[in-house]
Amino acid sequence: MLPRPHKRTRTRRPAIKRALLVLAAVTTAFTTVMATDASAASSVHYVALGDSYSSGVGSGSYISSSGNCLRSTLAYSQLWANAHSPASYTSVACSGATTTDVLNSQISALSSSTNLVSITIGGNDVGFSSVMQTCVLDSDSTCLSAINASVAQAKSVLPGKLGTTFSAIRSAAPSARVVVMGYPEFYDLGNSWICPGLSTTDRTALNNAADTLDGIIQTAAKNAGDSYADVRSKFSGHELCDFFNEWLHSVNITDVTESYHPTADGQSGGYLPAMDSITG
Template sequence: MASRQRGLATALTTLLALLVALVVPLATATAPAGSAPPSRTTYDVLGDSYGSGYGVPPYGACGRSQSAYGVLVDGRARLDLDDFVACAGTTTTSLVAGGQLDALDADSDLVLLSIGGNDIGWSSAVVACLGGSDAGCAGALAVVRGRVVTQLPALLDSLYDRIEAAAPGARVIVTGYPRLFSPEHGAYLGASPAEQEALNEGADLLHSVIAAAARRHGFDVVDVRSHFVGHGVNAPDPWILGPADPGAFHPTLAGYEAYAGAVTAAIKPGRHR
């Protein structure tokens, strides 16, 4: 019996040694000692007030806030913010004239961009629907929708061409705009639920045109609209600032955090350059 037990112990010892011999090389191959950590990605933030973080003071130049989504993602997903040049009031043409493209070069890894809303006069439709007649609201919406369809695509294509030329190796992520209203909570400052829905449909149209232009250039699009559902300006927990605020109809801090979360989720390892 003792001899049999010694034999079994010897066999178990031999089997354990074999398993260790197999496992150790595998562990060494997957995580070699002294291996370099994954490289970090630098990024630049361009665009308008939604990119500058306007609405959440204090501000630097151009209404730039440390609560901007481009600032909030710094350090996430191995990202390092390089140039933060987004500026409140920017259009597709003033972005170029104002020198924002100077932030880009052949070594740019990633570009975050918010643009298009100022080109179509979106705020004029919002003001008309809140403070004007039903006819005035409908007329302003028709004008803005016409600009979205007939003017914005060419403006975006022209800007996107310039971005591609300035940063030929960069990945570009375009962020859209949220719906501003939650019609389910009733009329708001003269805007009926139907008018609020019409304004939200205008935001949907704006997003579709921005997304289509981005796809034509191989850019990625972050759609934030679903993140703001139930958080419109007239909701109990609004993520959009009301008209009495100096940053009217821009995101609150919670809104910019939602942007940052959506952008972070869209960034996947190995996708850059």
């Protein structure tokens, strides 16, 4: 009897081919997604406007060419640009800026290609920084009087000024997403009883004034169709009187400029996440 021929084992070429095709498709899709993400990032033209909270006063590392505007490499806008690599990034934010300064000196940085704008503005229009210094240097009654005057001014004139400013930004950069940033509360009132310095009455009034200011800014942003980023929850647990965890400078007589401004940690831990919550 002749021996049976050996049965040939079939190779699994169709299965291997299918696997290779699937792998190629997945690789192509991944590459496309990565390219799309990179393209999206590179298409962002970002301009930061506003006052000292946007320029980065209090965070140090100031850019010498910015002069008295005190723009910092640790400001939230620069940190955002570092993380997201936009096609272009410009900051014209300046210490002490008011809505008038934004209109006269900063709007010109915008163009039809600008598609992302951030801004903090309003505090200097109602003299809020000088109010806080008054509260530190003078009596409770003087402090409360200054706060009440500032709040009254904020309610009466600030909505109109903000409305004009936000409208001008929209006209100069019609395609831009505009992110209006708020201001933090300054004191953790829960620790006020063991915190030296101002009385709890003064601290409560200052916090309430900050809340009023934020409310006015938020309403103006909404009316303009802009996004509002509330930073107060980000600073919770890191306010003045939160010993060793503070993200704000208290009044410093030797360097008044930095008083009540965010530290570098306040910019990176408070303002940057608030910006990211809007932009993704």
